[in-house]
Amino acid sequence: MAPKKILNLDFFKRPLTTELFGIKAKEVGLPPGSLIHVGKQKIEKPVIGLVDYDQEHFETRTDITIEEATAFKETPSVSWINLSGIHDTSIIELFGQRFGIHNLALEDILNTHHRPKFEEMDGYSLIILKMLFFDETTQSIDAEQISLILGPHYVLTFQEKEGDVFDGVRERLQRSNGRIRQRGPDYLAYALIDSIVDSYFHILEKVGDNLTQLEEDLLINPEQSTLGRVHHYKRQLMLLRKSVWPLREVISELYKEESPMIRADTQVFLRDLYDHTIQVLDTVEIFRDTVSGLQDLYMSAVGNRMNEIMKVLTIMASIFIPLTFIAGIYGMNFEYIPELKWRWGYFAIWGVMLGCVAGMVLYFRSKKWF
Numbered sequence: 364m365a366p367k368k369i370l371n372l373d374f375f376k377r378p379l380t381t382e383l384f385g386i387k388a389k390e391v392g393l394p395p396g397s398l399i400h401v402g403k404q405k406i407e408k409p410v411i412g413l414v415d416y417d418q419e420h421f422e423t424r425t426d427i428t429i430e431e432a433t434a435f436k437e438t439p440s441v442s443w444i445n446l447s448g449i450h451d452t453s454i455i456e457l458f459g460q461r462f463g464i465h466n467l468a469l470e471d472i473l474n475t476h477h478r479p480k481f482e483e484m485d486g487y488s489l490i491i492l493k494m495l496f497f498d499e500t501t502q503s504i505d506a507e508q509i510s511l512i513l514g515p516h517y518v519l520t521f522q523e524k525e526g527d528v529f530d531g532v533r534e535r536l537q538r539s540n541g542r543i544r545q546r547g548p549d550y551l552a553y554a555l556i557d558s559i560v561d562s563y564f565h566i567l568e569k570v571g572d573n574l575t576q577l578e579e580d581l582l583i584n585p586e587q588s589t590l591g592r593v594h595h596y597k598r599q600l601m602l603l604r605k606s607v608w609p610l611r612e613v614i615s616e617l618y619k620e621e622s623p624m625i626r627a628d629t630q631v632f633l634r635d636l637y638d639h640t641i642q643v644l645d646t647v648e649i650f651r652d653t654v655s656g657l658q659d660l661y662m663s664a665v666g667n668r669m670n671e672i673m674k675v676l677t678i679m680a681s682i683f684i685p686l687t688f689i690a691g692i693y694g695m696n697f698e699y700i701p702e703l704k705w706r707w708g709y710f711a712i713w714g715v716m717l718g719c720v721a722g723m724v725l726y727f728r729s730k731k732w733f
Contacts, residue, residue, distance in 0.1 A: 396466030398452045402475030402508075405524035409448035415440050416536055418545050423533075429454065433461040435517065441548050442517040443536075447525040449473060455521075462519065463487070464512060472510040472521050479609040481616045488513040488624045490552065490613065493606035494528060494559050497566045502573060504566060504599045506606060509559070513552045513624045520555065528562040529555060549625045553632050556614070560636060563607060563643045567650070570596065570603075574653055581657060585664035593661060597654045604647050611640045678727055685719045 393399065411432055413424040417440040424431070435442035449455060449472060459469045468489045471477050482489045490511040495504050509527070512519035532554045535541045543554055574596060580589050617625065618633035625633070689712065693700065702708040727733060 396470055398456055398466065398469055398473055400450045400452055400473045400475075402450075402523065404448075404450040405507075406448035406450075409446060409451050409454050410525060412445045412447070414443040414445075414533070414536060416544055417441060418539075421537060421539070421544070429457045429461065436462060436514075438516060440516070441551060443520070443548075443551060444517060445520045445522065447522045449475070449521050449523060458519065462512065462514065462517075468512070475508040475523055477508065479606065479613050481613040481620075483620065483622055483624075486514070488622055490556070490617075492556065492559055492610060492613070494522075495562060495566055495603065495606060496528075497569045502595070504602055506602060511552055511555065513548060515624070516548060518548045518551050518555070528558050531561075532558055546629070547626065549629045550632070553629055553636065557632075557636055557639075560610075560639050560643065563603070564639075566603065567643065567646050570599065570650060571646075574650060574657070578653075578657060578660070581660050581664055585661050585668070590658075590661050593654060593657045597651075597658075600647060600651050600654060604644070604651070607640065607644050607647055611637070611644060614640055674732065678733060681727075682720055682723050685723075686716050689716060689719075 410425070411427050411429065413422075413427055413432060413435065415422045415435055415438065420440060432444045435444065446454065446458070452473060455469050455473060458464060459466065463486060465484060468482070468484060471480070471489065471491060477491050479493055480489070480491050488511075490513065492509050492511070494507045494509045496507070497503075498505055507523045509523075510521040512521075532543070532551075535543050535554070538544070543550060577589065577592055577596070581593075614633060614637045618630045618637060693702070693712065702711070705711070
């Protein structure tokens with residue numbers, strides 16, 4: 364049996380805050396399109412990376428300037444420009460100026476608590492998703508917003524920090540014989556979204572294993588800490604559902620809407636991705652039902668344990684009831700009680716008492732009460 368994971372119960376007792384639901388108000392009174400970062404700063408300095416490729420050419424750069432990135436805007440090759448760290452609004456504003464991105468779209472990119480969405484705009488498409496990671500230490504799901512701008516020859520991605528789930532895409536780009544090198548930026552955007560959805564399956568596998576272990580712990584030893592773990596996973600599944608449910612709408616719009624940025628041959632892959640999203644959502648709903656069942660199982664196990672305790676106490680009380688009755692009779696202050704003058708009266712009373720105890724024990728055992 365795998366070793367049991369020790370969890371910090373203080374983590375489970377946190378209230379349902381904006382960290383779970385992603386609800387955080389912007390500053391009141393600002394006009395639409397105001398570039399204000401909403402969220403936590405997760406990286407000290409923003410970093411811009413570049414991958415430029417076509418069927419014959421492949422180039423990758425790290426830590427470049429916005430001017431160097433802009434030079435790849437009009438190239439016939441496909442350019443993937445990634446910004447890690449969106450807390451610096453001046454850099455986001457420069458991206459908007461150089462790539463012609465509307466301030467309303469930039470505002471959505473800076474709001475890290477934004478709901479996943481797809482929006483077709485003039486000359487580009489905006490896609491906002493949630494990238495999820497499973498923390499083995501706290502056994503919790505960490506969410507990070509990622510925004511994609513799909514242009515005619517480029518894909519811009521905006522992440523809150525360095526580190527993502529796109530290593531598989533980068534490896535495929537390095538291979539010159541891969542399908543991704545022969546297709547346009549719309550297929551690159553599909554590949555990135557597909558990597559995010561695949562990471563959801565990995566998280567669900569971890570959660571499923573933990574729920575199985577949790578069910579075993581509930582059956583063996585239903586403690587208060589175990590109930591805390593049940594509530595913890597209930598919250599994590601709420602966060603996962605909050606990320607996946609709107610993603611279904613995003614992908615549905617991607618392949619149903621006739622976007623000039625998405626070619627017809629890519630829509631086939633988007634339909635397959637939509638099926639994967641439905642599968643993730645179905646699994647999340649199954650796990651939510653499982654967690655609800657674990658809560659009922661905990662209450663049932665605690666009730667059964669209490670019933671066992673009450674059964675033992677009831678048996679002990681039943682055994683002592685006739686003994687108390689006999690002791691009460693011979694403890695009365697009557698002057699004429701014949702057995703009190705009998706030489707063997709004391710031993711006879713002991714015999715009657717022990718006989719009552721033995722008889723009741725045999726009766727309870729015959730009923731399999733213990």
